[in-house]
Amino acid sequence: MANASKSYDVLALGGGNAALCAAISARLEGASVLILESAPEFWRGGNTRHTRNMRLAHDAATATLTGPYPEEEMWDDLLRVTGGQTDEPLARMMIRQSKDMLEWISAQGVRFQPALGGTLSLSRTNAFFLGGGKAMLNALYRRALRLGVEVRYESEVIGLDIDAGRFGSATFRSGAGTDVVNAKALVAAAGGFEGNFDWMAEYWGPAAHNFLCRGTKWNQGSMLKMLLGQGVQQTGDPTQMHAVAIDARAPKYDGGIITRLDCVVFGIVVNQNAQRFYDEGEDLWPKRYAIWGRLIAGEPGQIAYIIYDEKSANAFMPSLYPAITGNSIAELAQKLALDPAALTGTVDAFNAAVRPGTFDVAALDDCRTEGLSPPKSHWARRLDQPPYYAYPVRPGITFTYLGVRVDHDARMLMADGTPSANMFAAGEIMAGNVLGKGYTAGIGMTIGAVFGRIAGREAARHARD
Amino acid sequence: MHATEALEEAGRLMIVCNSCRYCEGLCAVFPAMEQRRFFNDGDLNYLANLCHSCGACFTDCQFAPPHEFAVNVPQALARTRAESYAAYAWPKFMAPVFHENGWAVAFAAVASVAGFIGLMGFSIAPRDIFATWTEPGAFYRIFPHAVLAGVFGLAFAYAIVALIMGARNFWRDIGEPMATLAQPVSIWQAMEDAAQLRYLDGGGDDCYTGRKTDRRRLFHHLTFYGFALCFAATCVATLYHYLLGREAPYPIYDLPVVLGALGGVGLTIGPVGLWFGRWKADPVLRDEKSSGMDRAFLAMLFLTGVSGLALLGLRGTPWMNLLLTIHLGLVFALFVTMPYGKMVHGLYRFLALVRYARESRELKVQE
Ligand SMILES: Cc1cc2nc3c(=O)[nH]c(=O)nc-3n(C[C@H](O)[C@H](O)[C@H](O)COP(=O)(O)OP(=O)(O)OC[C@H]3O[C@@H](n4cnc5c(N)ncnc54)[C@H](O)[C@@H]3O)c2cc1C
Ligand code: SF4
Ligand code: SF4
Numbered sequence: 001m002a003n004a005s006k007s008y009d010v011l012a013l014g015g016g017n018a019a020l021c022a023a024i025s026a027r028l029e030g031a032s033v034l035i036l037e038s039a040p041e042f043w044r045g046g047n048t049r050h051t052r053n054m055r056l057a058h059d060a061a062t063a064t065l066t067g068p069y070p071e072e073e074m075w076d077d078l079l080r081v082t083g084g085q086t087d088e089p090l091a092r093m094m095i096r097q098s099k100d101m102l103e104w105i106s107a108q109g110v111r112f113q114p115a116l117g118g119t120l121s122l123s124r125t126n127a128f129f130l131g132g133g134k135a136m137l138n139a140l141y142r143r144a145l146r147l148g149v150e151v152r153y154e155s156e157v158i159g160l161d162i163d164a165g166r167f168g169s170a171t172f173r174s175g176a177g178t179d180v181v182n183a184k185a186l187v188a189a190a191g192g193f194e195g196n197f198d199w200m201a202e203y204w205g206p207a208a209h210n211f212l213c214r215g216t217k218w219n220q221g222s223m224l225k226m227l228l229g230q231g232v233q234q235t236g237d238p239t240q241m242h243a244v245a246i247d248a249r250a251p252k253y254d255g256g257i258i259t260r261l262d263c264v265v266f267g268i269v270v271n272q273n274a275q276r277f278y279d280e281g282e283d284l285w286p287k288r289y290a291i292w293g294r295l296i297a298g299e300p301g302q303i304a305y306i307i308y309d310e311k312s313a314n315a316f317m318p319s320l321y322p323a324i325t326g327n328s329i330a331e332l333a334q335k336l337a338l339d340p341a342a343l344t345g346t347v348d349a350f351n352a353a354v355r356p357g358t359f360d361v362a363a364l365d366d367c368r369t370e371g372l373s374p375p376k377s378h379w380a381r382r383l384d385q386p387p388y389y390a391y392p393v394r395p396g397i398t399f400t401y402l403g404v405r406v407d408h409d410a411r412m413l414m415a416d417g418t419p420s421a422n423m424f425a426a427g428e429i430m431a432g433n434v435l436g437k438g439y440t441a442g443i444g445m446t447i448g449a450v451f452g453r454i455a456g457r458e459a460a461r462h463a464r465d
Numbered sequence: 466m467h468a469t470e471a472l473e474e475a476g477r478l479m480i481v482c483n484s485c486r487y488c489e490g491l492c493a494v495f496p497a498m499e500q501r502r503f504f505n506d507g508d509l510n511y512l513a514n515l516c517h518s519c520g521a522c523f524t525d526c527q528f529a530p531p532h533e534f535a536v537n538v539p540q541a542l543a544r545t546r547a548e549s550y551a552a553y554a555w556p557k558f559m560a561p562v563f564h565e566n567g568w569a570v571a572f573a574a575v576a577s578v579a580g581f582i583g584l585m586g587f588s589i590a591p592r593d594i595f596a597t598w599t600e601p602g603a604f605y606r607i608f609p610h611a612v613l614a615g616v617f618g619l620a621f622a623y624a625i626v627a628l629i630m631g632a633r634n635f636w637r638d639i640g641e642p643m644a645t646l647a648q649p650v651s652i653w654q655a656m657e658d659a660a661q662l663r664y665l666d667g668g669g670d671d672c673y674t675g676r677k678t679d680r681r682r683l684f685h686h687l688t689f690y691g692f693a694l695c696f697a698a699t700c701v702a703t704l705y706h707y708l709l710g711r712e713a714p715y716p717i718y719d720l721p722v723v724l725g726a727l728g729g730v731g732l733t734i735g736p737v738g739l740w741f742g743r744w745k746a747d748p749v750l751r752d753e754k755s756s757g758m759d760r761a762f763l764a765m766l767f768l769t770g771v772s773g774l775a776l777l778g779l780r781g782t783p784w785m786n787l788l789l790t791i792h793l794g795l796v797f798a799l800f801v802t803m804p805y806g807k808m809v810h811g812l813y814r815f816l817a818l819v820r821y822a823r824e825s826r827e828l829k830v831q832e
Binding site (some may be wrong): 113132133138316320321 | 481485489522524527529532533
C-alpha cells in the first residue's frame with residue numbers, strides 16, 4: 001500500500017485506458033509507479049469501461065483489421081471531423097504512432113475480435129476489443145499489477161502541489177481522511193468532466209441538469225480544474241461536448257452504449273410542443289448521429305421524441321428500452337403527454353409533404369419532403385402504418401474537449417508556453433489538442449493509448465535523470 | 466411474458482445484451498442472440514443450452530451488479546438451463562427428480578449397489594464371496610452372462626428411449642425443424658465444436674478469475690473421453706463374447722482391458738478436477754440450486770471409474786467378486802439415472818450446436 005512516507009518515480013492519476021497505458025509504459029522503463037483511481041474497484045476505468053474499439057492507422061490488413069488505413073486517410077478523417085481544430089504536427093505524430101499500437105497493446109494482454117465479426121462495419125479502421133472495453137481494462141490492470149505497478153482505488157486526488165510548473169506531491173482521499181504522496185513525475189489521465197453537470201451548467205445554463213451522462217460519474221474534471229487553476233495552458237473549447245440522442249429513460253450515469261437510438265432517419269423528431277425542429281434526413285446517420293444531442297439540448301425541457309411507424313419497427317439496432325406504442329398518432333401523443341391535436345397536425349403536414357421515391361437507407365435516396373420547413377431531405381416516408389412508435393430522447397454526454405495543452409512528449413505546457421518540468425498528460429484530459437471538436441469513432445482510445453504510452457515513458461525518463 | 470422467473474430474467478438480459486453486443490466474440494451464445502430481436506421461451510432455452518458458464522461475459526460486463534442493470538448472463542442462463550432439463554424430462558412425472566437431484570441419484574446408486582449385492586447372495590454361496598477365481602468366465606459365475614446382458618440391455622435401452630424423448634421435447638421447444646437433423650454439415654460442425662469444447666474458454670484466456678486457464682477443458686476432456694473409452698471397452702467386450710466366443714475377464718494387454726483402464730483413469734481424474742474447479746469458481750456465476758445435480762453426476766462418474774480400476778487391479782484376488790458387484794451396481798445406476806441428471810447437458814448442448822451450425826451457415830450465405 002502506498003503511504004506518504006513512500007515516494008514513487010511516477011504517479012499516474014486516473015484509472016482508464018490512458019492512465020493504465022502510461023503506468024505500464026513507465027514501469028517497462030523501470031520506474032516505480034502508483035495509480036490513484038477515484039472510483040471503487042468495480043467502477044474503475046472511467047469511460048474506458050464503456051468503449052468498444054480503437055481507431056488505428058495501418059498499411060496492410062491484420063488479423064483484427066481489414067484493408068489498409070493509411071496515415072494520410074486517418075489524418076483526412078480527423079481534419080474533416082474537427083473542421084481544422086487540431087494541432088497538425090501533434091495529430092500526425094499520434095496517427096503515425098497509432099500504427100504500432102495494436103502490437104504494443106496486444107503485448108500487454110489486450111485481445112481483439114477477428115476482423116470479420118458479424119455486425120462490424122468499422123473493421124477496416126477500428127480494432128474491436130474482444131469482450132468490450134471492460135475486458136480490455138481487465139487485461140491492462142492484470143498486466144500492470146503483474147509488472148509491479150501499485151493501484152489504489154477510492155483515492156480521488158483533491159490537491160496537487162505544483163510550484164512554477166514543477167509537481168511535488170498529490171493529496172488524495174483515503175478512507176475517512178486524506179493522504180499525501182510524493183513523486184518525481186506526474187501523468188494526469190483523469191478523463192473529461194462529462195460527469196459534472198454543475199460545470200456544464202456554466203456554459204449551458206440550467207439546461208445542463210437535464211442532460212444525461214453516458215459514462216461514469218467519477219469523471220468530475222476535478223484534476224483538470226486543479227491543473228488549469230495552477231497555470232497550465234488550456235486547450236479545446238470548454239463549451240464543446242460530444243452529445244448524442246439517448247433514451248430519456250436512461251439512468252443519469254453509466255447507461256453506456258445500450259441506450260443509444262439509431263432510428264432518427266426512419267421517422268420524424270418532435271419537441272415538447274409536438275413540433276419538428278431539424279432535418280432528420282440531412283445526411284447518412286453515422287455522419288449525423290452526433291449532432292442530435294446538441295440539437296435536443298436547444299429545445300425546451302431538453303427532451304424530444306422520435307416517432308416512426310410499423311414499416312421501420314425492426315429496421316435498426318435494438319436498444320434497451322421498448323418503444324412506446326399507439327394505434328393512432330393521437331393515442332401515442334397521449335402516452336407521451338404531448339398535445340394530440342398538435343402531434344396529429346405535425347404528422348399530417350409531414351405526410352402531405354412527402355414526395356414519392358425509392359427508399360434506401362444506405363444511400364442518400366430520393367425520398368424527401370417538399371414545401372415543408374424544416375424539410376426532411378432523405379428517407380422521408382409517410383407515417384401511415386399503425387402501430388406507431390416513439391422513443392423519448394435527451395442529450396447524452398459522451399466526451400468533453402476542454403483540456404491541458406501538451407507537446408510531442410505529452411508534457412504539459414504552462415500558460416506562458418514553457419514546458420512543465422515533470423508533468424505529463426494523456427487521454428481525454430488533453431484530447432482537445434488533437435480533437436478540438438467533433439468525433440470519429442475510436443479516436444478517444446487512440447488518444448489515450450498513444451499519449452499514455454508516450455507520457456509514461458517520458459515521465460519515467462525524467463524520474464531516472 | 467415468460468413462463469418462469471428464470472426465463473423472465475434471461476429474457477430481460479437478452480434484450481440488454483442484444484443492444485450492447487460487446488461480448489459477441491466470446492462464444493456461440495451472443496452471435497445466436499444477435500440473430501433474434503424477440504426471445505420466446507424456446508429461444509431462451511436454446512441460448513441457455515449453448516452456454517457453458519465460462520464466466521467470461523460476466524467479468525467483461527460493464528453492467529454487472531452493482532450496476533443497476535444487474536447483468537449476470539452466466540447465472541441467468543444456468544438457472545434457465547437447469548429448469549429446461551426438468552421441463553424436457555420423459556416421462557413427465559420424472560421431472561421432479563431434477564429438483565432434488567443429488568439425493569435422487571445418491572438413492573439410486575445405493576439401491577442399485579444393494580440390489581446387486583442381493584443378487585450375488587442368490588447366485589453364489591456366502592463362502593464364495595471372497596473366493597479367488599481367475600479363469601475366463603469367472604465373472605459369469607456370479608452373474609450369468611445372459612442375466613447381465615438382459616438387465617443392462619434393458620436399462621440401457623430405457624435410458625436411450627428416455628433421452629431421445631427428452632431430445633425431442635427440446636427440439637420442439639426451440640422450434641427447430643426436423644430437417645436440420647438430416648443436414649450432415651450441421652451435425653458434423655456440431656460434432657467438431659462439441660468434441661473440442663470449442664466455446665468453453667470464453668474466446669481465449671479470460672475465464673472468470675483471470676487465471677490463464679482454469680483447466681476446465683482438460684478435466685472435461687478427461688471425463689468425456691474417459692467415459693467414451695469405457696463405453697468402447699464394453700462394446701468390444703460384447704463383440705468378443707458374441708462373435709469370438711471369448712469370455713471376460715480378459716488378459717491385461719487385451720483391447721477391452723486397455724480401453725477400460727485408460728477410460729477409468731480419465732473417469733477418475735476428470736470428475737475430481739471438475740469438482741474442485743467448481744469450488745474455485747465464484748458462486749456469483751452459478752445456479753446454487755443445481756449444484757446437487759452437478760456433484761451427483763461427478764460423484765457417479767468418479768465412483769464408476771474408481772470401482773472399475775479397482776476391479777482391474779484386484780481381479781484374481783479375493784476382492785474381485787465384491788468389487789465386480791459394486792461396479793456393476795454403479796454402472797446400472799449410472800445408466801438408469803442418465804436421463805434424469807446432468808448427463809442430459811451433453812445431449813441438449815450438442816443439439817443446440819447443431820441448430821447454431823445451421824443458423825450461422827445460413828447467415829454467412831446471406832452475407
Ligand atoms: C458509452 C461510451 C462509449 C464509448 N465508446 C468508445 C469507443 O468505442 N472507442 C473510443 O475510442 N472511445 C469511446 N468512448 C470515449 C472514451 O470512453 C474516452 O475517450 C476514454 O475513455 C478516455 O480515456 P481516459 O483514460 O482519458 O479517461 P477515462 O477512461 O474516462 O478514465 C478517467 C479516470 O480518471 C479517474 N478520475 C477522475 N478524476 C479523478 C481524480 N480527481 N483522482 C483520481 N482519479 C480520477 C476516473 O475515475 C476514471 O477512472 C466512449 C464513451 C462512452 C461514454
Ligand atoms: S454481458 Fe454485458 S457486456 Fe456482454 S453483451 Fe451483455 S450487456 Fe454487453
Ligand atoms: S458464460 Fe461463457 S459461454 Fe456462457 S454466455 Fe457467457 S461467455 Fe458465453
